[in-house]
Amino acid sequence: MSDVAQRGPAPRVVSAVLGSPALHLIGKRLLTAVPILLGVSILMFVLLNLIPGSAAVQLLGPEATPDQIARLNEEMGLNRPPVTRYLDWLGGVLHGDLGRSLVSRQPIADVLPTRLAVTGELVGLAFVISLAVAIPLAIAAARRPNRFFDKVSMVVSTGGLSMANYVLAILLVLLFAVRLGWFPAIGFTPVSKGLGDNLYSLALPAFAMAFPLLCFYARFLRSDLVDQMQGEDYVMTARAKGLGPWQVLLRHAFRNSSFGLITIVGLNISGLIGATVIIESIFSLPGIGQYLLQGILTRDYIVVQAIVIVFAVVTVLANLMADVLYAVLDPRIRYGSH
């Protein structure tokens, strides 16, 4: 009886999976994430303690007397040494407890899911819009570089890159909500009240976040595609085999160019989450960006720490996903040659 027959098919699969370079990669990345998250939490705690003003001062306002400030600081436990406060918080997090807001006394774990859902959907939609528009745009522009369509798309994308998303947000509201009345200017409708209404309420904020991104992606992808099409041997080989220009572009050049795009998308996640702070404020969306802003303004370090940790986890996972996608797209990585 052969070895394979003796071991049976199941152990063979398990062994193959455990030996997979992709799995090693995921494991390695997750282990690396631990010191990153710890470092982020320490850095954030130190920064929050360096910012002038305590939660008590921010909450009580300019009319507060020193006695009132001291009393509220004591009530919120802010009179304890910073190291003690940090270790208490860390202990809670390690036991799965993100703590309670200093200011509202609400458990963070109760608040985060609903707010995370709003922001997650907003960011997800922004990515979908940006990629759905940028990819065809870049391919069409790269098909005939420096021709009319390419030049127009370059001008538009340069304009989009020069415009801050909050300025765009205000302009979008003025045009599509105030002037045309097509979309709401503010507010959020949860999915539970209908997917159509939900997407309708997020259309403008998602587009305001997506537009600068799609301009960036379109320019980046177009340049890379043009480089691939003009200078790579495999493109010449494909052409020599008799493949048409669209086939070469879509089946060969785009596949190669998508590596760069995936890297950029992975890196953009944190920036996009950061942009939600201002976009959610403009569109009055009850998301995590708005919650973070409130936490910073009231110096509620428990809230800020929890959100920053969530942001860090999302960023780490997004980059991990990008790495996994490389493996899916590139056999050299999948089979461990890189």
Added chain:
Amino acid sequence: MRIRATLCLLLAGALDLTGCTKPGDTGNNNQVGPPQKGGELTVLLDSAFSGSWPSGLDPATNTTGGGNLTQMLAIYGGLFRLVADDNGKNAKVVPHQAASYEYADGGKTVHIKLKPGIKFSDGTPLDADAVVFNIKRDMQATCTCKPTWQLADQDPITAEGSDTVVLKFKNPSSVVVSSFVVSNVNWIASPTALQQMGPDAFRIKPVGAGPFKVVSDQLSSELVLERNPTYFVQDRPYLDKLTIRSIGGDQPAYQALLAGQGQAYEGMTTIPLLEEAKKNSQLVVTQQPATSPYVIQLNTKIAPFNDKRARDAIYYATNVDAIRQGLFKGAYPATQSFTADGGLFHHATIPGYKTYDLDKAKALVQQLGGLTVDLGTLSAYVADQVNTALQTQWQAAGIKVTIHSEQLQGLVQNFVGGKWQAMLQTAGAWDPAVGVGVGFRFGTTSPFSGISDPTIDDLLQQASASSDPAKRDSLYLQVGQRISDQSYAPFILAFAPASVVTKNVHGPGLTTLIPPVVVNTAILWDEVWMSKS
């Protein structure tokens, strides 16, 4: 339309105003028909101030209660409230959930009788025991919105029967009832609901006896309220639903109003947007009467302002009209004392008040052998603009000026440290004896005062103790005169918020004038209604 707008601007110029409305006008030319029942109203509040309620809406634990008047009044109503004629005149505090009040024992005791039969929205009674429970709890609050009462040592807050609350004080006071409308003791929460829910849940979904009850509350984001069916005033409130939504400032709020996602916005201060709104036929702008002027506090306890000549130089070097016109297009009135035309005991002018005179300022600076001033303020767009203008004006008189704006922590530290020289601040309140009143900025014992003057302390003490309005008026006039004569603090102008509503919205404090009690006006939400058109 262009002609109408031009006429509007010309008229505005003639009236020394920015638009066709002026403080004193309701701005509400769309008052049509009797109030109608029904409707859902979304009110937008600035996330940086009134739209921020991070610690919840329990009167005893809400640390931003003074900014959250709209939320608190909609949920709790109030024992008392401030009402006024539609043009803001004859403002007075009247009993609301209270039926009446009576001062006794020479002003050391106040009896507050409650209206019978009032119930909280959970069905439990709002009686004297509930009020006593609340006031005792509120007095322990850390909020600056708790009253600064000097309560008697023995049984200061007691119930007399089921309908009367007795408050006892160490010293006579005539302003106890006025202080209710600017403080958390006005908002009575259901003790039963508090006990059942626990304080942490209660602060998120509190129970009161006001015109609305809480449906949902996402702190500092969105508060959804619906009509309280057990509300004690018959056929009120008019509205079925009131949604309070936090928004990131004047510009997004204005756009949301135009897009129909909100029907009211409180506290707009951006002048170009206000001008735009005034020209828009779909909107009604109501400029509330001012009560709290900007003042340049001078620290008379240290150099250079322990020398009266230096203080005089600042008075003469300050061109208030240039600031009013240049920065605010004349929208806010100049003032020479610690209140404004919306406040009690206001006097437009103070005899002998030193106004702008550059030559005199230069001469004084020369006499002093030069003058160097450090001018601070709390970091805010308007305050920073005013400080920059002051720096330019004072430099023209030969004064060397450095300006800086502080965050809250820095500002408080500066005041407490006592090393500050000049600070641009706001002073005053509807009643000078309560809230951030005149004592806060000019009393010897206040950490936020730059002067130590027993004469002023005595006058202020007498004014808050007296129940005779004429006597109080005379005493406050003397305080204003003393501040002016001693050149303690030049006043600039009285800043006031404006409300912007869609033209189908009507109501006291939104489309009629009521003097602001803290910063914003206390809107009477049970009287707010929407026309169907």
